[in-house]
Amino acid sequence: MTAPTPSRRRHRALTALAAGGALLAVLTTTHGAVAEPAGPHRPSVRQWATDATTTGARLEAPVPLTTATGPADTTVRVNPGLRFQKLxxxxxxxxxxxxxxxxxxxxxxxxxxxxxxxxxxxxxxxxxxxxxxxxxxxxxxxxxxxxxxxxxxxxxxxxxxxxxxxxxxxxxxxxxxxxxxxxxxxxxxxxxxxxxxxxxxxxxxxxxxxxxxxxxxxxxxxxxxxxxxxxxxxxxxxxxxxxxxxxxxxxxxxxxxxxxxxxxxxxxxxxxxxxxxxxxxxxxxxxxxxxxxxxxxxxxxxxxxxxxxxxxxxxxxxxxxxxxxxxxxxxxxxxxxxxxxxxxxxxxxxxxxxxxxxxxxxxxxxxxxxxxxxxxxxxxxxxxxxxxxxxxxxxxxxxxxxxxxxxxxxxxxxxxxxxxxRFTRPGATRIAASVLPAEGDTSPLQATAFRNPDGSTALVVLNPDPEKPRTATLTAPGVRETTTVAPGATVTYTW
The missing domain is CATH 3.20.20.80 (Glycosidases)
Known part of the structure; x- marks a missing residue:
C-alpha cells in the first residue's frame, strides 16, 4: 500500500457516516406536480407530507399548511438568488x-x-x-x-x-x-x-x-x-x-x-x-x-x-x-x-x-x-x-x-x-436553503430547495427525530410561514 501524501489526505472523503433514512409512510398523490405562484407579492404555500405517525393513511390532496403560533424551533431560509447545480x-x-x-x-x-x-x-x-x-x-x-x-x-x-x-x-x-x-x-x-x-x-x-x-x-x-x-x-x-x-x-x-x-x-x-x-x-x-x-x-x-x-x-x-x-x-x-x-x-x-x-x-x-x-x-x-x-x-x-x-x-x-x-423538473436548479435550529437541537431539520424552469419553488424538509415534532418558520422572498413538521416526517412545500 502506498501511503497517501498530505495533499491527498486533505482531499480524501470526509468522516465515514452511516446516515440512517427516516421512517417513511405516506405521500399525497395529487396530480399536477408543480405549484404555480398565486401572485407576484404573496405566493400561496402548499405542502405534501409523508408522516411516520400515520402509516397506512393515503392523502389524496395537498394538506393545508400546518400553521403554528409562537416562536419556532427552527428557521428555514430559502434564497433563490444563490444557485447551484442543475438537475x-x-x-x-x-x-x-x-x-x-x-x-x-x-x-x-x-x-x-x-x-x-x-x-x-x-x-x-x-x-x-x-x-x-x-x-x-x-x-x-x-x-x-x-x-x-x-x-x-x-x-x-x-x-x-x-x-x-x-x-x-x-x-x-x-x-x-x-x-x-x-x-x-x-x-x-x-x-x-x-x-x-x-x-x-x-x-x-x-x-x-x-x-x-x-x-x-x-x-x-x-x-x-x-x-x-x-x-x-x-x-x-x-x-x-x-x-x-x-x-x-x-x-x-x-x-x-x-x-x-x-x-x-x-x-x-x-x-x-x-x-x-x-x-x-x-x-x-x-x-x-x-x-x-x-x-x-x-x-x-x-x-x-x-x-x-x-x-x-x-x-x-x-x-x-x-x-x-x-x-x-x-x-x-x-x-x-x-x-x-x-x-x-x-x-x-x-x-x-x-x-x-x-x-x-x-x-x-x-x-x-x-x-x-x-x-x-x-x-x-x-x-x-x-x-x-x-x-x-x-x-x-x-x-x-x-x-x-x-x-x-x-x-x-x-x-x-x-x-x-413530483415537484421538480429536469433542468431545475438547486437554490440555497439554510437551516437555523434552536440552540442545543441535536436532531435538527434537514432541507434542500429547487427553482423549476417555470419559476415555481419546491422545498423538501425532513424531521429526522422519530419522536419530537418541530416548528419551523419558512422564509423566502414573499414567503413567511410558521408550520409544524411531524416526527419522522418528510414534507415538500411548493409555491
Missing part, C-alpha cells in the same frame, strides 16, 4: 430483475404502473434511470452481450448481441421515455465479457492488462450505446465500471478496476464515442463517498494500493478530458465528499447513481453537495427482494410486485423519490 432528476434502475417482475403483471396493469412512475402529469415523474450493461446482482442469470465458449476470444465483437435486452428491458425503457421524454439514461457495466477478464469469469477478477483488451472493451461499450440508440433509447451518460474498488464479489458480476486501467479504457472510449458521432458523456468512478474498509483491506491483503483517493486520481490523469463528471454511491462515507471533489474540480459534474435504503436524509445530503441526480437501486422487486443472483438479499425496489398475485405495494423508496421527482 437531471430522480429515479431508479430498471434492472433485469425489475423487468422480470414487471412482466408478471397484466399489460394493462403494468402500463398503469409505468404511468404512475414516469408520467410528470399523471404520476411522480421519475426522470433518471441507471441501466446495467449486462448482468448485475439483480438479474435472472449471468450474461454479457458478447460471451463465447471458455478459452476463446472475440476481439472483432462478431458475437455481440443485445437480444437479452430486446425482450423486456428495452420495451420498458421505450415506454418510460414516451411517458417522460426528458428521461435521462445512465448506463453502467458490472463486468466486461468473461473473455476480457483475468479469471475468465464475469464474477470478480480484473480486466486483462493488454492494449487489445482495452480497445475491445471500449468498442464493446460503443456498440452497446449504438444498439440502444437504434432501439430508441439514447444513452446520455456512461460509466465504465460499477464499483471499481470492489474485490471479492464472490456470487455476482464485478470487476476490480484500478485507476490506471479505468483511465486507459476511458481514453479509448472517449475517442471512440466521438468517432462514432455519439453524444454520450462519460462519468468516472461510480462508487462510494469513501472507500469501505472491507474493500480497502481486500486490496492491502494482496499487497495492492486500495486507492482511497480514486476519483481525485482519475481526474488527474490524461483521461480527464473525456470525463464529464463523477458518479457516487451512498453506501459508505459522507455526501460532503462530493463538495470536496467539486471544489478541486469545479468544471466536473457530480451524480448520485446508486442508493438503496438511504431515504430522504441521504437524498437531501446528496443534493446539498452538488449531485445532479439521485438514483435509487431497483425500480421494482418481488416480496422476497428478488429475483437476484447474489449480493444484496434485503434490498427493496421502489415498488414491490407480489410474485403470486402481482399486487403492487409502494415502498419507502417510492415515497422518498416522489417528494423530489
Amino acid at each position: 437531471t432528476g430522480f429515479g431508479a434502475s430498471l434492472t433485469d430483475s425489475s423487468a422480470a417482475v414487471l412482466y408478471r403483471m397484466k399489460k394493462s396493469e403494468r402500463s398503469a404502473l409505468m404511468r404512475q412512475l414516469f408520467s410528470p402529469t399523471e404520476g411522480i415523474g421519475l426522470s433518471t434511470l441507471r441501466q446495467p450493461i449486462g448482468a448485475s446482482d439483480f438479474a435472472t442469470k449471468g450474461y454479457s452481450f458478447d460471451e463465447v465458449p471458455a478459452g476463446r476470444t472475440d476481439y472483432g465483437l462478431r458475437h455481440f448481441s443485445l437480444d437479452h435486452d430486446t425482450r423486456r428491458i428495452l420495451p420498458l425503457l421505450r415506454e418510460a421515455k414516451a411517458l417522460n421524454p426528458r428521461l435521462t439514461v445512465i448506463a453502467s457495466p458490472w463486468s466486461p465479457p468473461s473473455w476480457m477478464k483475468t479469471e475468465g469469469s464475469m464474477i470478480d477478477g480484473k480486466l486483462i492488462d493488454k492494449p487489445a483488451v482495452y480497445d475491445a472493451y471500449a468498442r464493446y461499450l460503443v456498440k452497446f450505446v449504438q444498439g440502444y440508440e437504434k432501439a430508441g433509447v439514447p444513452v446520455d451518460y456512461l460509466t465504465v465500471q460499477n464499483e471499481p474498488q470492489a474485490l471479492l464479489r464472490a456470487d455476482y458480476p464485478g470487476t476490480d478496476l484500478p485507476v490506471a486501467q479505468e483511465a486507459r479504457v476511458i481514453e479509448r472510449l472517449g475517442a471512440a464515442l466521438r468517432a462514432a458521432g455519439l453524444r454520450t458523456k462519460i462519468l468516472g468512478f461510480d462508487h462510494n463517498w469513501a472507500e469501505h474498509p472491507f474493500d480497502a483491506k481486500a486490496h492491502t491483503d494482496i499487497g495492492e494500493d486500495p486507492e482511497p483517493d480514486y476519483p481525485y486520481d482519475l481526474l488527474s490523469t490524461r483521461a480527464a478530458r473525456w470525463i464529464a463528471g463523477t458518479a457516487y454511491h451512498c453506501y459508505y462515507g459522507d455526501p460532503r465528499a462530493q463538495s470536496a471533489l467539486k471544489a478541486s474540480f469545479p468544471d466536473k459534474d457530480v451524480f448520485e447513481t446508486e442508493c438503496s435504503g438511504g431515504g430522504a436524509s441521504r437524498t437531501i445530503g446528496a443534493m446539498n453537495n452538488w449531485a445532479r441526480s439521485m438514483v435509487f437501486w431497483n425500480l421494482a422487486l418481488d416480496e422476497k427482494h428478488g429475483p437476484h443472483t447474489g449480493g444484496c438479499t434485503g434490498c427493496d425496489g421502489a415498488v414491490t410486485i407480489d410474485s403470486t398475485t402481482a399486487a403492487v405495494t409502494r415502498t419507502a423508496h417510492y415515497y422518498t423519490l416522489a417528494h423530489f421527482s
